Amino acid sequence: MNGAPGGTGTVNTSCSVGGSWGAGAGGQLAIVSGISVPIGGAGANHGALAGGAGEPNAGGGGGGTYANGAPGGSATVYSFTNGNALITYAIQGISDWWLSNVVGKTPSPVTPLLYVYGSGGGGGAGASVNEYAGGGGGGGGGEVIAFGDTVIAGTIDAAGGNGGYDTGNGPGGGGGAGGIVLVFYGPGGLNGTMSLDLAAGGTGVSASAPYWSGLAGQTGVYLATSVTVNG
Secondary structure, three states: OOOOOOOOOOOOOOOOOOOOOOOOOOEEEEEEEOOOOOOOOOOOOOOOOOOOOOOOOOOOOOOOOOOOOOOOOOOEEEEEEEEHHHHHHHHHHHHHHHHHHHHHOOOOOOOOOOOOOOOOOOOOOOOOOOOOOOOOOOOOOOOOEEEEEEEEEOEEOOOOOOOOOOOOOOOOOOOOOEEEEEEEEEEEEOOOOOEEEEEOOOOOOOOOHHEEEEEEEOEEEEEEOOOOOOO
């Protein structure tokens, strides 16, 4: 089960107007008690203006010569007390979708389908001639949820992407966060050892000044635990 890690950031050298780029798009995550959401690294600032705020899941973009950076995307986080509660909610959503869309009998109330995905990093401040831009923020980690009566261990790639960098003298971007991997298994257990890549993306290093380097993202989170659903 391999999710694609975030792509390495790139450098835009053709900005024509000053001002911040947009805020990162929001994500949606499901966690259980005790898990923290990994956050992408902030982009580097250039000049005195502020970088964008880091949000739950994604890093903010760096500020430039005349403009502030944009905030990272804020994820909607659904927190459950334990794995049983999360899986029960997810299964109920699938059941209600099937009843509504296949059988044609809509229950009341309807539990929505549980979608999980990470947030986008905030845009770095734009630049015009003779100005410096800010580095873009690193994206927030995505999520993988595996569930089965018996789970056969496999490989899950949930690494964050590296931040972009400027080969000239501009600030670097932040690294993406590693993902969240939740494995829930029933009486059959978890057979074998999971092979995981939850590494955070590396910082975007400025070619001219280390203090213009973005920040690394946070490492991802892994949890494997037994659940009893409807038991």
